[in-house]
Amino acid sequence: MITYRSYQYGDEVQIVKLWNRSLPKDPITSNRFRNLVLLDANFDPKGLCLAFDGENLVGCVYGIRRLLPMIGTELEEENGWITYFFVDPDYQNQGIGLTLMQEVERFFQENNRKAVFFASYAPNYILPGIDEDTYQGGYQFLQKQGFQKLYSPVAMDRNLLDYQVTDEIKQLKEEREAEGYTFSIAENKDLYDVIQFANNVFNPDWGRAIREGLKEVLPMERVLIARHHEQLVGFCLYGGYEGIPERFGPFGVDPNQQGKGLGKLLLHECLFQMKAEGLHNAWFLWTGEKSPAGYLYLKTGFEITRRFHVMKKDI
Incomplete structure (x- = not known):
């Protein structure tokens, strides 16, 4: 039987382990997880929704809202963000991801959010959006949940040799x-x-x-x-x-x-x-492919290495 709850202290060990099993092309260390999630001033355990089979973690969706203004007093009180989600490969296609998304939406609705983005959160985003080529199933899942594509930033790399x-x-x-x-x-x-x-x-x-x-x-x-x-x-x-x-x-x-x-x-x-x-290399995660900066990077020898979609859902 699958049970659901929000984050409790100590869960990070299983979260990191399952993250690396489920998202092997974008692994994370315990230190990075601590710095990007647990030490984020906007971290709220209620937004980190988890699914368990017995004692074993099998799924995770992380929703976050702004508690600390990025500048001034602006809290973007209508917006929420999902910065990552994953389900154990052995437990996919069983409705676990859907239930986790419903749980995180409930978290956002309880906090009067009107729109949810994947994944253009600052300061501690993992990736700028969903990489359709790497995570085609994840992209299709977001679409089925009502998320629509807003724009598609690209990552670029340049070898300096x-x-x-x-x-x-x-x-x-x-x-x-x-x-x-x-x-x-x-x-x-x-x-x-x-x-x-x-x-x-x-x-x-x-x-x-x-x-x-x-x-x-x-x-x-x-x-x-x-x-x-x-x-x-x-x-x-x-x-x-x-x-x-x-x-x-x-x-x-x-x-x-x-x-x-x-x-x-x-x-x-x-x-x-x-x-x-x-x-030996220079790289970044986020620019507009057809923006002036994007053209400048390409002319300077950078190559597009990944494409992402920033997604939005009105709730």
């Missing part, structure tokens, strides 16, 4: 520098500007990633900035998410400065720094 700065990039940098632009490694005096720029021009999660990364795992020399006559106009970094050195981003340039190649220059500055540090 053949990377070198071209004469074109060197010339472009000289031209911009003659116009008063500077490109440098961030210093303490730059941090307030960088974090506010990331928050206000782009995404509060980017500002959080920079701030928390520098406090915990991110060396200052991995944060690069561009200024024009002292005005901050762009930044990029690597190693900020989970302290993984080869993970690139976030990265942004003032929209009012577009068309001058500043993003291209910052990207190349960053890739050069990564290679100089001895890294």
